[in-house]
Amino acid sequence: MRGMNSESVDCIATDPPFNAKRVFNAPLGSKAAKQRFDDRWRWDEVTDEWQDLIATDHPAIKEIIEAAAVIEGGSIDHHTGRIDTGRRKNSIAAYLAYMAPRIVEMHRILKPTGVLFLQCNWEANSYLRLLLDAVFGRDNLINEIAWKSHPSKGLAKRRLPRNHGTIFAYGKTKKWKWNPSYEPYDLELLQQHYTKKEMKNLSLADQKTLEQYDKMEDGRRLTLDNIANPNKDRPNLTYEFLGINRVWRWTKDRMEKAYAEGRVVQEAPGLVPRFKRFLDEQPGRPRDDVWLDVMLPESSNTDWSTRKPIDLYDRLIECATDPGDMVLDPFAGCATTCVAAEYLNPSRQWTGIDIDPVAETETEKRLLESAGLFQVAVASVKVRKSLKRKDIPPVSPDKMRTVLWNQQGRRCANPYCDSDGLRAVDLHLDHRIPSVRGGEDDQSNRIGLCGNCNTRKGAKAWGLFLDQERAKQPHPTVGT
Ligand SMILES: C[S@@+](CC[C@H](N)C(=O)[O-])C[C@H]1O[C@@H](n2cnc3c(N)ncnc32)[C@H](O)[C@@H]1O
Ligand SMILES: [Zn+2]
Structure with a gap:
């Protein structure tokens, strides 16, 4: 998503992975592939630059993640800003730290009229709702859709069988696009x-x-x-x-x-x-936000166990797009969203992203299977391994230095640096998210450091560097 232009997508309909119990719910083709995702929500895996970007650019998200960590029995070191999730390695807090930058990117690439549909796991949905409120704004929550996922579920001894999915719909702005839906x-x-x-x-x-x-x-x-x-x-x-x-x-x-x-x-x-x-x-009965007619088959033994009913996505996409609009699924799996977008008549344009190489062949297979007409479509499907934003105007290094210098209060970007009398020309240009991680040349991702800080930072992630700098500061004394 970092490589996609801002405001380039009309609708995002997606179903991110969730793994609170260390059992990832998508069989990713091979055991090895599965392994890769098993440790996804471990706090020690959360990369520093994300933590830092969240902390500096999105204070509300930082607090939500900290609250989640405390709820789970962890603690916050307010001096270093570090979160200690205790002995619990797999945490909702870590999951949120994984989702937060992705939700931020989803928001950036949506058009002002764009709509996000986010399918949420029942254990995480109230936490994700907070993240979404923080990024999209509370007033832009369009709907919470509940859909019954299976015709029936076995008896559970001490609770009711869990049998519905939750989808949050958010508008990027109040001007979100919406077509009335009838049944x-x-x-x-x-x-x-x-x-x-x-x-x-x-x-x-x-x-x-x-x-x-x-x-x-x-x-x-x-x-x-x-x-x-x-x-x-x-x-x-x-x-x-x-x-x-x-x-x-x-x-x-x-x-x-x-x-x-x-x-x-x-x-x-x-x-x-x-x-x-x-x-x-009459067009039919206005459809409300409880859907009982888009269930998965009784035994959903498909090749992709997290595969969602196509009717579900069909309906979502139809609500928020017009023919020809661009639909994105950043966790595409076997491309249910993409197939739904292609199926609609007239069809929508679509893009799917998935980290698993199996997803690519699964998607092509699915497109071919779904209808003969995809023979044509598949030929025009482009598979890209990397993407670069084209909406960032090139800025000369000199100009960038001046812009950053002014933006940083005419000093080094490191808030703990005490270098004096720094001029714009003295700044060393750096990226907050390194280019190797998809960090773009966009001004919001650039920093200017003094020579000393630049040397000390070296190849370190900006977040890690800042944490170390912060830790060197005198600790506040407790009491008098
Ligand atoms: C719950 S599945 C989506 C299933 C999809 N709705 C369908 O019907 O096939 C989540 C997908 O997210 C993918 N995924 C996990 N981490 C990812 C990442 N960092 N970037 C992109 N995709 C990722 C997984 O490979 C998996 O296919
Ligand atoms: Zn400095």
């Missing part, structure tokens, strides 16, 4: 609500009972809606219509037009006229 009406609702039919030779007034209605085989199903206005004080909507004087929902012009078109009916003289709402004109 088919159910029969019960039809019978309760759309109880009348429009027939050539039967007036609506004659359709008294449901039995009568059930006998009618053709005609358009409809219901009569209220067009009287509950508000009393609407002078411009108050007028007489078909002998009834009151406040209406519509202006007189609109009312008369609808009446002329036969859309407004007065069932008997003296009754308040009503509006004919035809079932065949």
Whole structure:
């Protein structure tokens, strides 16, 4: 993601790995591959520069991670800023430290109208919600979607069987893109609500009972809606219509037009006229945030056990994109998101990222399997091993030095450095996230150091270097 341009993606729909119990839930093709991920959430593996970037650029995230560590029985050394997760090697705190920079990147590459759908493990979801609030903003939480994952689960002795997934939907800004989503009406609702039919030779007034209605085989199903206005004080909507004087929902012009078109009916003289709402004109029942119809098969013994139902992604993508929009899954697995984006009609553009080499062949296989039409698509699938941002304007080293010098308060970037009288030309340019880790030349990733600091830092990660510098400072004395 660090190699992707800012604001280049319309929708991210993803299902990151989670491994609180040291049993990674994705069989990654080979045992060796599996091994690689087993230790992923160990605190000692969290790289220093991430820790530092989080601490300096995202103080809220730092506090969330620290709180998670304390909840798990760890402690914080407030002098060095180091988190000690105690004897627990596999921790939610470490998981959050892994997810945080990725969530930050997801936010950066989304367009202002973009939407993120993040599938969360039940053990981590409330922690991830905090991270997401910190990065995307609390006000941009669109939905928490709960989807039932299996038709049934075995009895659990001391709890209810766990059987739903949680997906958080966040907008990058308040201007997020959204298409309303509908599901088919159910029969019960039809019978309760759309109880009348429009027939050539039967007036609506004659359709008294449901039995009568059930006998009618053709005609358009409809219901009569209220067009009287509950508000009393609407002078411009108050007028007489078909002998009834009151406040209406519509202006007189609109009312008369609808009446002329036969859309407004007065069932008997003296009754308040009503509006004919035809079932065949309704898009369906508005879909809510509890989904019971996108389950995984009873025994999900697919080649990729974390594979998610395609209907799930289909639906998510349709909510937040238009045809041709770019959809990204940064933890693509066997590419359910990508296949869903390709399947939609008209299809969306898509990009998938996965660290596992098996994912690449799995994805190609899946694309080929899914439909013959992918023969064409696969030919145009580009596989890249690295990516470089193209939206960073080149800046000359001299200019960069001046910019950083001003930004750093006309001094060395190391806050513990006491070098004096430093000029812009004296700065040595460095990266906070080294280029080998995908760190870009973007100004936000550059620092200017004095010669002394630059030498002492050497090839060390910036975070580690800062920790060491901090540790050299006098410790505050407790008491007086
Ligand atoms: C839960 S699976 C996603 C499954 C996917 N939704 C599907 O239906 O196939 C998580 C994926 O994240 C990948 N992954 C783990 N760490 C990663 C990393 N650092 N960068 C990219 N992908 C990673 C794993 O290889 C795995 O395929
Ligand atoms: Zn210095």
